[in-house]
Amino acid sequence: MTISVFDLFSIGIGPSSSHTVGPMRAAYRFVTGLADLALLERVAGVRVELFGSLGATGHGHGSVGAVVLGLAGERPELVDPVAAAPRVEAVRTGGRLRLAGRREIDFAVADDIVLHRRATLPFHPNGMRFTAVDTAGVPVATREYYSVGGGFVLDEDETGRPAIVADPTPVPYPFRSAAELLGHTRETGRSISEIVLANELVRRTGDEVRSGLLHIWSVMQECVERGSRTGGVLPGGLRVRRRAAALRTMLESRPDDDDPLRAMEWVTLYALAVNEENAAGGRIVTAPTNGAAGIVPAVLHFYRRFCPAADDEGVVRFLLTAAAIGMLFKENASISGAEVGCQGEVGSACSMAAGGLAAVLGGTPEQIENAAEIGIEHNLGLTCDPVGGLVQIPCIERNAVASVKAITAARMAVRGDGRHHVSLDKAITTMRETGADMSDKYKETARGGLALNIVEC
Secondary structure, X not given: OOOOHHHHOEEEEOOXXXXXXXXXXHHHHHHHHHHXXXXXXXXXXXXXXXXXXXXXXXXXXXXXXXXXXXXXXXOOOOOOHHHHHHXXXXXXXXXXXXXXXOEEEEXXXXXXXXXXXXXXXXXXXXXXXXXXXXXXXXXXXXXXXXXXXXXXXXEOOOOOOOOOOOOOOXXXXXXXXXXXXXXXXXXXXXXXXXXXXXXXXXXXXXXXXXXXXXXXXXXXXXXXXXXXXXXXXXXXXXXXXXXXXXXXXXXXXXXXXXXXXXXXXXXXXXXXXXXXXXXXXOEEEEOXXXXXXXXXXXXXXXXXXXXXXXXXXXXXXHHHHHHHHHHHHHHHOOOOHHHHOHHHOHHHHHHHXXXXXXXXXXXXXXXXXXXXXHHHHOOOOOOEOOHHHOOOOOHHHHHHHHHHHHHHHHHHHHOOOOOOOOOHXXXXXXXXXXXXXXXXXXXXXXXXXXXXXXXXX
């Protein structure tokens, strides 16, 4: 297995990893490619076409603005989320765009970014085509890209490969299935987190891995803090109220409340805070997607706040273990809502969080695999039907519910002996097959389910 933990957990902005982060990365790759080939100075115009799910819900998911920022040379991990919207608006009103921050061209956002609501490109539902032309309108370069979930982007030369372009660096413990991963733990006596860490050490030092993961955790904490202190209404036409801040005020006003489910109220708060920040275009950690970004942070916050002896080393073990499970989903199925529905986003995140929590609760590798299997099994068939094409309804609440479900899955598993009838590998295969059978109207197109019925009401 050559996927890194830092592929699964990356820093970006909302509201969508596949529809915001991916298009921004694709646009950035296109303009930097032009610069690398010394073609930038010949470019007088750029036309961008978004296909499939990107075309159907691109406006609500921020795809248009993401493309503008990427063409301007911004990357999702570095762009200032506060300044992003004003920069896009300046291009929209001024009709000028500085490609890669260097070459200024005429650019009419409404005309030069085309959203094809029904047409698709062959490889994946999230397809993009970029065309640069010279002063005579003759194409200088054309390139197709695919946003395959979690912010991962493939170009047209990479579409014959797996969903992640493999890192050729050999690792000591390669695995493509949970069975192989458990085999490594039995043969070596190492935990799942130790197996993943050993593989990471071929790319980074131990200190770099630890500090990198703790930085990811710090961004998650900052996101929860912002999200639970900010009120008002989320952007978009639905006028959805932000609820995390009010819930935090209520919980902090009753510190001695003896409600036995009080911890679950805090978990709900943590998930709501992250996903409200995501919906508002704030800085978040893709874990493994933006639409499901609240689940791993919510369960990690539960661990730190409510589990005795919780510490930073536990956070590192949690994230390494969760990443191992995310790698299996990415390798053997999909984490793209446009490809397999929300089971691929919320379902995989729930599974990852359940496995991570089981690890820090002292679970054996077999119990961790059981927790992860429970997490996905009870999200099978989950549709992706965002109302209005916005990552708000039902996405925000869905993260809160899945966070509680992940905790339940982990606690069930560590109280068993690890033996169970349905393996994680079988559950992941079932998720992939279910996604293939699922109607496209339930795959992030906003043409079915709640997206259709709420609009009609």
